[in-house]
Every structure is written in C-alpha cells, then in structure tokens.
Amino acid sequence: xxxxxxHRAVLQxxxxxxxxxxxxxxxxxxLPAVFSRRPSATRRTHPLIRAVGAPAVGYxxxxxxxxxxxxxxxxxxxxxxxxxxxxxxxxLYENATQTVFGVGRRSAPLMLVGEQxxxxxxxxxxxxxxxxxxxxxxxxxxxxISAEQTYQTNAVKHFKFTRTSGAxxxxxxxxxxxxxxxxxxxxxxxxxxxxxxxxxxxxxxxQALLGPSFRVSAHRGETLELSGDLGxxxxxxxxxxxxxxAVLRDxxxxxxxxxxxxxxxxxxxxxxxxxxxx
Ligand code: URA
Ligand code: SF4
Numbered sequence: 001x002x003x004x005x006x007h008r009a010v011l012q013x014x015x016x017x018x019x020x021x022x023x024x025x026x027x028x029x030x031l032p033a034v035f036s037r038r039p040s041a042t043r044r045t046h047p048l049i050r051a052v053g054a055p056a057v058g059y060x061x062x063x064x065x066x067x068x069x070x071x072x073x074x075x076x077x078x079x080x081x082x083x084x085x086x087x088x089x090x091x092l093y094e095n096a097t098q099t100v101f102g103v104g105r106r107s108a109p110l111m112l113v114g115e116q117x118x119x120x121x122x123x124x125x126x127x128x129x130x131x132x133x134x135x136x137x138x139x140x141x142x143x144x145i146s147a148e149q150t151y152q153t154n155a156v157k158h159f160k161f162t163r164t165s166g167a168x169x170x171x172x173x174x175x176x177x178x179x180x181x182x183x184x185x186x187x188x189x190x191x192x193x194x195x196x197x198x199x200x201x202x203x204x205x206x207q208a209l210l211g212p213s214f215r216v217s218a219h220r221g222e223t224l225e226l227s228g229d230l231g232x233x234x235x236x237x238x239x240x241x242x243x244x245x246a247v248l249r250d251x252x253x254x255x256x257x258x259x260x261x262x263x264x265x266x267x268x269x270x271x272x273x274x275x276x277x278x
Contacts, residue, residue, distance in 0.1 A: 102153025202243025
C-alpha cells in the first residue's frame with residue numbers, strides 16, 4: 001500500500017493514572033502501568049515510536065497490493081461497504097464467502113474492532129454473530145454499553161481459514177501483510193464513523209492501529225490516542241483489551257476472572273464515553 005511510512009502510530013498515554021477512574025484493586029491493575037515505570041530513555045526509544053509496519057508492500061503480491069486502490073471516491077459507510085464487497089487487496093477474498101464489513105450507526109461513539117470474521121460471520125456477512133460475538137454482547141451489556149452505541153468491525157474483512165479433511169474450516173490468524181493490506185478500510189471506517197473511542201479487541205486489532213510491537217498484556221485498559229500519522233482525519237482515543245474469543249478459550253484456568261477483567265475494560269470504555277470531551 002502507498003506511503004506506509006505515513007502510517008506510523010505513536011502511542012501516547014492520554015490520561016494520567018491518577019485521573020483515571022480506578023475500580024477497587026482489580027487483579028491486573030496491581031502492577032503499575034508500564035509507561036509510568038519506564039525510565040525516560042526507554043520511553044523515547046519505545047518501538048511504538050517507529051510503529052505500524054512498513055514492510056508489507058514488499059511482501060504483498062503485486063496484483064493485490066492492499067485495499068487502498070479499491071477505496072471509493074465518496075467515503076460514506078454505504079459507499080465503503082459496497083466497494084469493500086469487491087476488494088481484492090490481498091489473497092483472502094479468494095476462499096472466503098464474502099467481505100464482512102462493519103455494522104452499526106454512522107455516528108456511534110464507540111467503535112469495536114475485532115480480528116477478522118469467523119466461520120459464522122463469513123456465512124452471514126455480519127461481524128460478531130458467532131460464539132465470540134455472543135460473549136461480546138453479554139460483556140457489553142454487563143458493562144452498561146448498549147449495542148446501539150457501537151459500530152462493530154474487524155481489522156481484516158475476510159475470513160482466513162484452513163480446511164480439515166472434513167468440511168470444517170479452522171480459523172487462521174491473519175498475517176501482518178493481510179492486516180496492513182486491509183487497514184485502509186479500517187481507517188476509512190474510523191473517518192466515516194468518527195467515534196469518540198476505538199476499542200481494539202485483541203492483539204491483531206491493537207497492532208493494526210498501534211504497530212506490531214504493541215502488547216495488549218502490557219497496556220490493556222489504558223487510555224491511548226491514535227497518532228495522526230495513521231492517516232485518520234480525526235484522532236479518537238483508543239483502548240486495547242483482549243479478544244472475546246480469548247475469554248471463551250481462556251487458558252488461565254479461571255474463565256470467570258478473565259470475563260470479569262474483560263468487562264472491567266469495557267466499563268473503562270464506558271467511563272471514557274461518559275466523560276466530557278477534551
Ligand atoms: N471474531 C472477530 O474478531 N470478529 C468477528 O467478527 C467474529 C469473531
Ligand atoms: Fe480486501 Fe481486506 Fe479482504 Fe484482503 S481481507 S481482500 S484487503 S477486504
């Protein structure tokens with residue numbers, strides 16, 4: 001895609017910890033925020049400063065070098081959705097059923113960004129209609145966020161999978177090349193919806209917006225801000241948390257706790273939405 005250097009994102013902590021509403025010592029908050037612990041020399045050289053990956057252009061197939069060339073002249077959601085349906089910006093369109101574009105209100109204050117559509121989403125053409133979507137819907141409800149407040153989309157708009165010997169399609173994580181190839185759609189969605197807050201669900205979404213060295217485990221729940229370098233016209237705040245599928249497949253042995261922490265991050269998102277604009 002064009003001008004990758006212009007797609008760097010700089011991580012900035014938006015709110016000092018002392019000003020952020022703190023729930024009563026949640027387990028993952030016992031550690032101080034990574035940035036507040038870092039000596040300033042480390043901070044200056046933090047890898048996110050050179051963030052969102054340049055190399056993708058070199059790896060992409062020349063005939064499918066990113067979604068940029070498929071973007072329509074008018075950038076409203078209906079035009080974007082229609083154009084995305086015929087995107088060939090990477091190889092994933094070949095085996096998937098259809099493009100799964102975002103859904104939700106044009107001016108939703110909260111944009112939720114997942115990884116990519118799953119099997120059900122691929123068949124139905126809508127994001128978050130499968131098991132992870134069910135958990136997300138419940139968690140939003142428990143966090144006091146109504147679905148009408150949200151625009152829901154994914155970092156990558158086509159389902160990537162492998163087939164078992166039977167008919168089952170097994171989810172495959174999208175690669176950096178695909179994430180970068182598909183990012184123009186996400187940037188266009190951010191511009192069209194201009195949410196107050198983007199919540200990145202999991203590493204793929206977070207790294208699409210903050211660069212490949214971003215670690216959700218180190219920064220989940222923090223209030224960040226998109227850098228203007230990403231190419232969006234506005235710079236919404238951003239909060240990264242885990243992917244709802246990671247809560248479903250929890251490996252810590254305490255799924256209830258994983259769910260509680262997820263809801264807690266979404267409550268922070270709700271608090272950001274209800275705080276006065278800065
Ligand atoms: N997981 C995602 O990341 N997105 C979806 O739309 C569904 C499951
Ligand atoms: Fe286009 Fe994204 Fe689909 Fe690739 S995954 S073909 S870039 S819409």
